[in-house]
Amino acid sequence: MNPKIGNLLYAGKAKDVYKTDDPKRVIVKFRDDITAGDGVKSEKMVKKGFYNSLISSKFFEVLENAGIKTQYIELIEPGYMLCKKLDMLPLEVITRNIAAGSLLKKFPFKTRQELNPPVIQMDYKNDEYHDPMLNDSITIALGLADQEQLDIIRDITLKINSVLKDFLLSKNILFPDFKIEYGFDSSGNIVLGDEISPDTCRFWDSKTCEVLDKDLFRKGDSGVMDAYVKVASLILSEKDIKKWKIEL
Ligand SMILES: Nc1ncnc2c1ncn2[C@@H]1O[C@H](COP(=O)(O)OP(=O)(O)OP(=O)(O)O)[C@@H](O)[C@H]1O
Ligand SMILES: [Mg+2]
Structure with a gap:
């Protein structure tokens, strides 16, 4: 991986934060863990980290383009986001x-x-x-x-x-x-x-009010990952989809 991933700084409930060679930058790894109720309910969902990193990157790009300062530097590859290290x-x-x-x-x-x-x-x-x-x-x-x-x-x-x-x-x-x-x-x-x-x-x-987020997991409904993939398919550009060889 370029930049090189360093030692683990912090492991949260759904993401890990790693050092890089630059003390001002970290790599945030989006894991497949999904939790609810203060972490009481916890499961793994295949490819959740992949999609959440892509969705998050897209929103950070939209915000940066609107002049808002964010941690976002680049998506190194799906799952791994290069960010400014923040206190x-x-x-x-x-x-x-x-x-x-x-x-x-x-x-x-x-x-x-x-x-x-x-x-x-x-x-x-x-x-x-x-x-x-x-x-x-x-x-x-x-x-x-x-x-x-x-x-x-x-x-x-x-x-x-x-x-x-x-x-x-x-x-x-x-x-x-x-x-x-x-x-x-x-x-x-x-x-x-x-x-x-x-x-x-x-x-x-916006047309059907269908829920497309973690509420599905909180309620124990099926199709959680399908909903996350649908959000990605609605917000990502053709270019992103091709670049990362995303299967929608
Ligand atoms: N740019 C950043 N630099 C440093 N730390 C960050 C940055 N962005 C997010 N974090 C922290 O990294 C962690 C992300 O992991 P995750 O979201 O899985 O943790 P969490 O379970 O919400 O939180 P915690 O375990 O701290 O209660 C959080 O503690 C978050 O505050
Ligand atoms: Mg968190």
Whole structure:
């Protein structure tokens, strides 16, 4: 592999982060593991890492083209993404355009209620505490981020939402909600990291409302991988499909 993959820095629930020869760069390996419920439910899904890396790369490219700073450098090959090494903020930044999932369990929103302006929620990324919801005051008191950084994160997140929502709608996909993570690059800029994939977003077919994301796995439905492949087939260009010899 070029650049050469170095030692493992960190193994998460669905991805591994490896060193490279350049201390400012890492290789993120997208694995085939799929988990739900704080990792309680866990399985392997053949080629999930392959497709999620391609889907994530596409979204990072769309965002970079819209002037948003991301970790993305290049997809070395499906499954392996070359990224800027970030000092990650332990925040899960969730944006919602349509009420679904845990929002319906916690608050009296109606199923599929449109949320305009979008709702932004931040959870503390901490398995021991089961990722509790934060407010700015708690985030600042915990020393996770200051007010200025939180304001920057909200601004970038709204822009990301608007760019991806429009892009997806042009591909006949609705974007009810998504979770992203940020970190600091070597110059101290707040940069989008991690992944954007059916593991971390809700995607619905805009015509049929068919679910095309990890909710299928959470509910124990069949066809999880077929849905991920469908997202890839809808968003990837002919060029990507040829380049990576993707079988759709
Ligand atoms: N560009 C980056 N540089 C450094 N670390 C990153 C970068 N992007 C993502 N990460 C971190 O790498 C890990 C990715 O692995 P994965 O998503 O499988 O972990 P996770 O199970 O969500 O998280 P964790 O195990 O940390 O609770 C996460 O901890 C994420 O914050
Ligand atoms: Mg993760």
